[in-house]
Amino acid sequence: EVQLVESGGGLVKPGGSLRLSCAASGFTFSLYGMNWVRQAPGKGLEWVSYISPTSSYIYYADSVKGRFTISRDNAKNSLYLQMNSLRAEDTAVYYCARDSDPGMVVVIPPGYWGLGTLVTVSS
Amino acid sequence: QSALTQPPSASGSPGQSVSISCTGTSIGTYNYVSWYQHHPGKAPKLMISEVTKRPSGVPDRFSGSKSGNTASLTVSGLQAEDEADYYCSSYTGNKDLVFGGGTKLTVL
Numbered sequence: 001e002v003q004l005v006e007s008g009g010g011l012v013k014p015g016g017s018l019r020l021s022c023a024a025s026g027f028t029f030s031l032y033g034m035n036w037v038r039q040a041p042g043k044g045l046e047w048v049s050y051i052s053p054t055s056s057y058i059y060y061a062d063s064v065k066g067r068f069t070i071s072r073d074n075a076k077n078s079l080y081l082q083m084n085s086l087r088a089e090d091t092a093v094y095y096c097a098r099d100s101d102p103g104m105v106v107v108i109p110p111g112y113w114g115l116g117t118l119v120t121v122s123s
Numbered sequence: 124q125s126a127l128t129q130p131p132s133a134s135g136s137p138g139q140s141v142s143i144s145c146t147g148t149s150i151g152t153y154n155y156v157s158w159y160q161h162h163p164g165k166a167p168k169l170m171i172s173e174v175t176k177r178p179s180g181v182p183d184r185f186s187g188s189k190s191g192n193t194a195s196l197t198v199s200g201l202q203a204e205d206e207a208d209y210y211c212s213s214y215t216g217n218k219d220l221v222f223g224g225g226t227k228l229t230v231l
Contacts, residue, residue: 004166035220044126045159045167045210047220059218100172107220109157109212111178113166 002026002112004096009117016086020117022079022096030054030074031102035110036081038092038119048094049081050107057105064090086121093118127211129223136231140199143226145211151192155214158187158196161225162207170209171196198228206230 008020020036036048049070050059058070069082079096093116100111127147135141143158150156158171169178171187174194184199194213198205211223 037220037222044225045161045212045222047222050220061219095167097167100169100178106214107218108155108214109159109169109172109220111169111172113159113168115164115166 002098004098004112004114006094006096006114006117009094009119011120011122012086013123014087014121016121017082017084018086018119020081020083020094020096020119022114024077024079024096024098027098028102029072029077033057033099033104033107034070034072034079035097035099035107036068036070036079037095037097037110037113038090039095039116040089040092043092045095046092047107051079052105053103059107083119086119088121091119091121127213127221127223129209129211129226131224132227132229134229134231135198135201137201137203139201140197141201141228142195142197143209143211143228145194145196145213145223146192147213147221147223148192149213149215149221150189150194153214153216154189156187156189156194157212158185158194159210159212160205160207161210167210201230203230 095116097110098112159167161167
């Protein structure tokens with residue numbers, strides 16, 4: 001069974017940093033592209049970032065470009081999101097999401113999602 | 124990239140059918156259109172991929188279609204557990220991903 005478990009969320013002051021993690025199990029992690037998607041309180045889903053299976057292709061939403069860094073460790077079956085220069089508008093539940101099919105290197109709608117971790121940016 | 128456009132709400136009585144639309148230029152260009160069901164506090168669940176494909180375990184009451192720049196999710200034989208938020212999403216060809224604003228489906 002595919003499992004994605006996010007962690008690392010919490011309360012941080014504006015301008016601060018946070019590192020999110022996503023632990024993957026139940027599939028061969030190194031074969032799948034991964035995404036971070038967020039949902040602000042009362043709002044819809046917003047794609048944040050994508051990383052291809054071997055980290056060769058990395059993409060970001062304009063709203064986080066230059067501030068967030070996605071990475072992965074295939075040996076540890078883990079996905080990460082380093083978030084710097086955080087703003088109030090970054091407050092959201094952050095979801096880790098896996099591609100439906102292996103070997104994709106373009107950003108297509110994901111197939112599996114975790115439960116998310118809440119990030120609150122407030123003074 | 125502009126978000127996809129969905130109606131904010133939809134409703135139907137148990138046993139009825141309801142359709143939710145999703146409009147955007149990327150939908151007219153590509154066939155990577157997916158639909159998600161999201162109950163608050165739970166993980167979003169893939170209901171339809173590639174416009175019409177239903178993943179294993181998704182009831183056949185859920186179906187997807189596309190015409191021009193508009194994709195649709197149809198839920199037939201509405202059940203109480205279908206009450207949730209539904210989101211569409213599409214490949215854009217521009218190294219990003221777009222989602223619709225979400226539709227709250229109410230089972231009356």
